[in-house]
Amino acid sequence: MSIELSNYKSINLGHGSGGLMTRELLDEIIFKVFNNPYLNQKHDGSIVKIEGEIAISTDSFVVSPVFFKGGNIGELAVHGTVNDIAMCGGIPEYLSLAFIVEEGMDMNDFIKIVESIKQTADECGVQVITGDTKVVERGKGDKIFVNTTGFGKVHPGANISTDRIKVGDKIIVSGYIAQHGMAIMSERKGLQFESDIISDTTNLNYLVKDLLDGFGEKIHLLRDPTRGGLSGVLSEIANDTAKGVSIYEKDIPLEKQVAAACEILGLDPLYVANEGVFVVIVDNEIADEVIDAMRNDEKGRNAVCIGEISNENPSKVVMHSIIGGKRIVSPLIGEQLPRIC
Amino acid sequence: MKYLNEYRNLEATKNYLKRIEKTVTRPWKIMEVCGGQTHGLIKNGIIDLLPDKVQMIHGPGCPVCVTPLVLIDKAIALMDQGVIVCSFGDMIRVPGSKKSLLEAKSDGGDLRILYSPLEAVRIAADNPDREVVFFAVGFETTAPANALSVLHAKNEGLKNYSILVSHVLVPPAMEAILDDEFCNIDAFLGAGNVCAIMGTSEYHELSTKYEIPIVVTGFEPLDLVEGIFMAVSQLEAGRFVVENQYARIVKEEGNLAAKEVIAKVFEIGDRDWRGIGTIPKSGYVLRSEYSHFDAELKFGVESISTKEHATCIAGAILKGIKKPGECSEFGSRCTPSNPMGAPMVSSEGACAAYYHFATNLNN
Numbered sequence: 001m002s003i004e005l006s007n008y009k010s011i012n013l014g015h016g017s018g019g020l021m022t023r024e025l026l027d028e029i030i031f032k033v034f035n036n037p038y039l040n041q042k043h044d045g046s047i048v049k050i051e052g053e054i055a056i057s058t059d060s061f062v063v064s065p066v067f068f069k070g071g072n073i074g075e076l077a078v079h080g081t082v083n084d085i086a087m088c089g090g091i092p093e094y095l096s097l098a099f100i101v102e103e104g105m106d107m108n109d110f111i112k113i114v115e116s117i118k119q120t121a122d123e124c125g126v127q128v129i130t131g132d133t134k135v136v137e138r139g140k141g142d143k144i145f146v147n148t149t150g151f152g153k154v155h156p157g158a159n160i161s162t163d164r165i166k167v168g169d170k171i172i173v174s175g176y177i178a179q180h181g182m183a184i185m186s187e188r189k190g191l192q193f194e195s196d197i198i199s200d201t202t203n204l205n206y207l208v209k210d211l212l213d214g215f216g217e218k219i220h221l222l223r224d225p226t227r228g229g230l231s232g233v234l235s236e237i238a239n240d241t242a243k244g245v246s247i248y249e250k251d252i253p254l255e256k257q258v259a260a261a262c263e264i265l266g267l268d269p270l271y272v273a274n275e276g277v278f279v280v281i282v283d284n285e286i287a288d289e290v291i292d293a294m295r296n297d298e299k300g301r302n303a304v305c306i307g308e309i310s311n312e313n314p315s316k317v318v319m320h321s322i323i324g325g326k327r328i329v330s331p332l333i334g335e336q337l338p339r340i341c
Numbered sequence: 342m343k344y345l346n347e348y349r350n351l352e353a354t355k356n357y358l359k360r361i362e363k364t365v366t367r368p369w370k371i372m373e374v375c376g377g378q379t380h381g382l383i384k385n386g387i388i389d390l391l392p393d394k395v396q397m398i399h400g401p402g403c404p405v406c407v408t409p410l411v412l413i414d415k416a417i418a419l420m421d422q423g424v425i426v427c428s429f430g431d432m433i434r435v436p437g438s439k440k441s442l443l444e445a446k447s448d449g450g451d452l453r454i455l456y457s458p459l460e461a462v463r464i465a466a467d468n469p470d471r472e473v474v475f476f477a478v479g480f481e482t483t484a485p486a487n488a489l490s491v492l493h494a495k496n497e498g499l500k501n502y503s504i505l506v507s508h509v510l511v512p513p514a515m516e517a518i519l520d521d522e523f524c525n526i527d528a529f530l531g532a533g534n535v536c537a538i539m540g541t542s543e544y545h546e547l548s549t550k551y552e553i554p555i556v557v558t559g560f561e562p563l564d565l566v567e568g569i570f571m572a573v574s575q576l577e578a579g580r581f582v583v584e585n586q587y588a589r590i591v592k593e594e595g596n597l598a599a600k601e602v603i604a605k606v607f608e609i610g611d612r613d614w615r616g617i618g619t620i621p622k623s624g625y626v627l628r629s630e631y632s633h634f635d636a637e638l639k640f641g642v643e644s645i646s647t648k649e650h651a652t653c654i655a656g657a658i659l660k661g662i663k664k665p666g667e668c669s670e671f672g673s674r675c676t677p678s679n680p681m682g683a684p685m686v687s688s689e690g691a692c693a694a695y696y697h698f699a700t701n702l703n704n
Contacts, residue, residue: 189456263345265456323354323562325386330677330697 011105016135025133029111033118038129046129048094050153055090057081058149066113066143068187070180070199071275074113077146078120079201079275080226085150086208087222087278089158095121096149097131102141113144124203126150155209157216162240164220169309170287171247172280174207174294175200175302176255177230178262181272186261193257200276207297211280214293221281224274228332231270233279234317235331245317247307247329270319271332281309344589348561357566358390361573368394369576370525371569372518372661374511375532376403376689377560383694385562395573398661399694401514401617402532404479405431405687406659409613411647412507413437416476418642419505420450425468426505427453427461428476429483435686438647442476458483458490458504465494465502474636477504481535484508484625485599488606491627491634503636506627509612511535512543513623517614519551523662528572531557533564533587538603540595544583552581559587606631615683616649616656653682658691665695672696 014021031039038046059080066073078095085092097117101110121128179200186197204224211219225233230252238245254269262269276299282290287305294300312318317329373379379399382388388397401407414437420426426442433442433454446452451471455461458475465473477487487504494502511532518524531544536557548555554575558568568586575581585591603625612624627635637643649655652670657663665671665684675681677693684690 319386321385321562322349323351323385323387323390325388325390325562327384327386328697 053154055088056151057084060147071201074117075120077148081148081150082124086205089160091152093152098147099133100145103138155212159217168284171307174300178269178272180275182261202276207299218283224278229271244310244313246310251306348563365394369527371528372398372400372526373530374400374402381560399691401659403689406683407614408478415642417445424472425451462493475504478507484603488602503634505636508625528554530568533559536591555583557585655682665692
């Protein structure tokens with residue numbers, strides 16, 4: 001698709017005025033790109049028919065830089081919300097989409113992001129059915145912020161809840177951790193490696209649906225370790241269940257370059273953000289089958305069991321180090337602080 | 342990742358742990374000087390793997406922990422004057438007398454978090470109408486880059502760059518610990534990173550004078566257990582010399598180019614240490630010919646004074662005289678999310694390490 005909005009090289013306050021310029025932005029970009037019967041109504045909102053239990057999730061995206069290796073803020077905004085719904089055991093169907101754009105943003109960049117959102121939504125099987133665009137003065141934003149809310153029916157076989165976790169359950173991670181956070185950090189810090197560190201941003205909804213189709217209630221919990229990283233999700237699980245979480249450092253899937261980048265910047269990969277990885281907690285008896293099933297899917301190619309739920313150290317995450325020691329993995333306090341010596 | 346995976350080898354580490362167990366006959370207290378070593382000991386769970394007779398005491402080598410409170414207040418005063426303050430990430434959450442740098446940023450201050458002081462020089466060049474200050478804290482390890490930033494700024498003719506200096510030196514701190522009447526340290530693991538810059542020569546006199554083994558040690562699990570083994574071996578044999586476990590990085594003479602840069606910009610002067618007080622000749626100050634790069638003089642903040650938190654025992658903690666658990670505020674009023682003193686803030690601080698480790702596993 002090629003969009004031409006040659007009158008304006010950048011977004012200005014007029015594009016958020018609600019007047020003719022806003023209308024032009026919507027007609028020439030948003031409606032053209034998304035072109036679906038819901039949006040084509042050009043109404044204040046949309047009406048959809050949906051029956052039974054629904055899963056709903058909202059998320060705002062403020063990543064900087066907005067274009068990074070492996071993705072952009074638009075792609076992230078779709079994946080993030082789609083994955084959150086999937087983690088609830090939902091099958092994402094619809095999205096709302098809201099932009100807060102900083103005055104002066106390059107129009108071509110804006111179009112690129114909108115087109116990327118459309119393409120990503122198609123890949124995820126979701127439709128953008130309502131939205132909003134606001135423009136703030138220069139200096140009051142950071143190029144563009146995106147909010148998406150998504151919803152969809154809950155999978156009939158899903159029963160996802162921390163209450164269902166029991167001692168002996170296995171903890172499976174779907175792939176290499178810390179890719180997204182380190183891709184962004186490398187971009188910000190201008191770090192160069194033998195090959196680029198690429199964000200892992202992707203949609204997990206189809207893989208999750210396959211797992212729920214195949215294993216239903218034996219999948220006890222699904223979580224995607226985005227901000228706060230793996231340690232954040234595991235700490236919450238330990239805390240919410242009052243059970244122990246045991247993990248093994250040697251089994252944590254970590255790509256070589258990401259490990260090296262973490263060493264250079266003094267960051268612990270357990271605390272670094274992911275955007276295309278999820279944690280599955282399953283009944284011990286099906287753990288191997290689940291891993292096999294995940295490895296058959298491109299998005300779970302590197303799935304591996306990293307530990308189990310235990311009776312020991314209730315409410316704590318204990319990491320068994322490579323050299324045979326143990327340590328507590330605490331949740332992140334603020335932003336992870338790089339060491340200086 | 343060569344030199345990393347090799348030094349995280351399970352079998353080799355176990356081997357050294359066995360040798361420590363076989364060698365030790367009496368209780369020994371060994372202080373690891375550097376916060377990075379404390380972090381390595383805790384992160385890898387080494388302390389629990391050591392025999393009971395070997396007790397590790399966490400030393401003062403965490404730059405965040407020993408930077409005086411007043412320096413944070415001064416950095417905030419600079420932000421209040423509209424200065425762009427650049428800092429390493431570790432410093433930003435350390436509470437000043439009223440607030441931290443991060444809180445000052447929320448209040449509208451211009452704080453930049455950097456990995457290198459040379460980035461701050463770039464910011465100064467890009468913002469000729471603004472003043473830029475780098476918060477130059479740390480031990481001998483960060484001194485070369487901080488000195489280099491001054492030289493770069495000078496070469497580029499930048500008039501809007503200066504540094505807020507709080508540089509401290511390891512050997513005088515070790516001496517202050519040994520001179521303390523309550524000192525009970527039997528051996529040191531020397532800081533491998535500091536010695537990579539400065540070399541090992543300056544430690545011989547200390548080892549001889551105080552009859553104490555000093556083993557310069559790295560940061561990976563195998564480094565740490567080998568360093569502990571070497572220290573225990575010396576103690577059991579009644580020897581006290583400087584040994585170098587970290588020979589793959591550390592040379593006797595150190596890094597001559599780095600030392601030259603330091604000597605060009607800095608000279609040795611008295612420094613205040615948080616919780617310990619003033620130690621004579623224990624840090625770097627800018628040479629007089631570079632005094633126009635001294636942010637304290639440039640912005641008139643040298644007169645700001647601040648009192649430490651009355652109940653915080655950071656000094657005794659940093660000297661290894663008290664353990665964090667002996668502090669009445671530890672884990673109650675003072676936690677990593679609400680720290681009263683610096684050792685609770687940094688991931689390398691003894692209090693934060695104990696908070697995450699001891700309160701959890703031992704409860």
